[in-house]
Amino acid sequence: MSKAVKRLKVSRTGLKRRTDRWAQTGGLATISEQTILSRRGVAQMKDLVGIGERLSPDTVARLERAALKRFETAEILRVQRRHLAALYFYGYSAEICLAAACFRSLGFSANDIIDRDTRRRRMAQAKLLKLMNNDPHPLVGWARFLEWKRLLLGGLTQQDQQRLKEAINKATLIYSFWRPELRYKVIEITDAQLQRVHPAAKWLVDNQMKL
Amino acid sequence: MPVFKLKATATVIKKEQRQDLVAQLAKERGGEAISKGPVIFEIPLGQTNRFDVLVVWHAWSDIPSEIRSEIILEAYKNDSARIAQALGVTYQEAIEQHVLPYAVHPMTRAGDIDPKKLKSAMLKHGGIDLGGDMVHLRFPTLAMAEEVHRKLCDEEQKGYWSIVQSPDPMF
Numbered sequence: 001m002s003k004a005v006k007r008l009k010v011s012r013t014g015l016k017r018r019t020d021r022w023a024q025t026g027g028l029a030t031i032s033e034q035t036i037l038s039r040r041g042v043a044q045m046k047d048l049v050g051i052g053e054r055l056s057p058d059t060v061a062r063l064e065r066a067a068l069k070r071f072e073t074a075e076i077l078r079v080q081r082r083h084l085a086a087l088y089f090y091g092y093s094a095e096i097c098l099a100a101a102c103f104r105s106l107g108f109s110a111n112d113i114i115d116r117d118t119r120r121r122r123m124a125q126a127k128l129l130k131l132m133n134n135d136p137h138p139l140v141g142w143a144r145f146l147e148w149k150r151l152l153l154g155g156l157t158q159q160d161q162q163r164l165k166e167a168i169n170k171a172t173l174i175y176s177f178w179r180p181e182l183r184y185k186v187i188e189i190t191d192a193q194l195q196r197v198h199p200a201a202k203w204l205v206d207n208q209m210k211l
Numbered sequence: 212m213p214v215f216k217l218k219a220t221a222t223v224i225k226k227e228q229r230q231d232l233v234a235q236l237a238k239e240r241g242g243e244a245i246s247k248g249p250v251i252f253e254i255p256l257g258q259t260n261r262f263d264v265l266v267v268w269h270a271w272s273d274i275p276s277e278i279r280s281e282i283i284l285e286a287y288k289n290d291s292a293r294i295a296q297a298l299g300v301t302y303q304e305a306i307e308q309h310v311l312p313y314a315v316h317p318m319t320r321a322g323d324i325d326p327k328k329l330k331s332a333m334l335k336h337g338g339i340d341l342g343g344d345m346v347h348l349r350f351p352t353l354a355m356a357e358e359v360h361r362k363l364c365d366e367e368q369k370g371y372w373s374i375v376q377s378p379d380p381m382f
Contacts, residue, residue: 106295106296107261107295112256112257112258112259113256113257113258116379117254117310117312117351117352118254118256118263120308120309120310120312120379121254121263121265121296121298121310121351122296123308124298124300124304124308124309124310125276125280125296125298127308128276128298128300128304128308129276129277
């Protein structure tokens with residue numbers, strides 16, 4: 001075999017290897033780009049699919065876990081005296097707790113899928129019932145919608161009713177300090193302010209399975 | 212000083228009116244289309260055997276939300292146990308509340324297709340008649356919009372339809 005033929009064979013093997021690698025990227029990068037990326041140790045294109053594309057839909061169980069995780073993060077931030085960030089996470093924890101309780105009372109079992117359209121229809125109902133306002137993160141609205149649904153289902157003890165009223169009070173208190181827009185701000189949140197929000201958020205996390 | 216007096220108001224719906232709405236809804240559900248009647252969406256919920264019912268209807272305008280839900284449940288009779296949510300909205304409320312976020316739009320130019328034929332095709336597939344030649348074809352889920360889009364492409368001018376999703380203010 002001549003040197004020329006041998007060289008051709010080698011380059012064909014190399015070409016196949018590179019073509020396979022290109023196919024793995026879903027054809028998003030050219031062969032030469034992909035070769036450069038691989039040589040530099042940069043992640044392949046298939047690894048760069050946005051996390052938004054891979055998020056699983058909500059369920060009551062996942063929401064309950066998320067509420068706890070956001071609360072735990074807020075606790076760490078509170079200890080580190082990062083008050084604004086702690087408040088931001090306490091607010092989300094409270095919102096997720098109440099939304100999860102709402103969906104449970106609306107008949108969703110732990111692993112039933114709650115997609116955006118389904119959630120939007122529930123929020124539309126709450127708004128038409130004048131229980132929720134048009135705020136995109138209506139903490140108090142979720143609490144009031146929850147109470148409305150639980151009362152409609154009936155069979156509540158006086159203690160249950162009291163707990164639902166308390167959930168509305170806690171949501172109202174948190175909402176007087178919390179807004180999602182906090183993420184854009186650099187305002188000072190005092191220790192005293194956080195001391196008011198923290199027990200309310202903790203109460204919601206502690207009681208979420210009873211709501 | 213002026214005196215402002217506000218009269219207490221509560222919407223009262225007469226028994227006959229309620230029965231009439233239940234009957235119309237049941238008819239529409241049974242496949243008997245009424246002019247300017249309700250558009251009913253039955254939306255399955257994941258892997259469960261339950262479904263949401265969304266009824267878009269101008270007749271709801273004076274009726275409180277809770278009563279609309281009762282009327283829908285009444286029209287569904289034995290199937291009502293499987294309904295997870297019975298929601299009645301007017302078209303305006305549906306737009307305001309973003310419960311019909313997926314629209315199927317005709318992409319025709321003037322003279323491409325007879326407007327009457329276009330309107331009729333859209334109404335056949337659940338379009339909301341807004342008077343004149345104006346019809347909106349909107350859906351609560353992408354799957355429903357895609358299904359109708361496919362049918363319209365098969366039945367009418369291929370490639371003359373597009374699906375548009377309204378931005379979601381919630382997220």
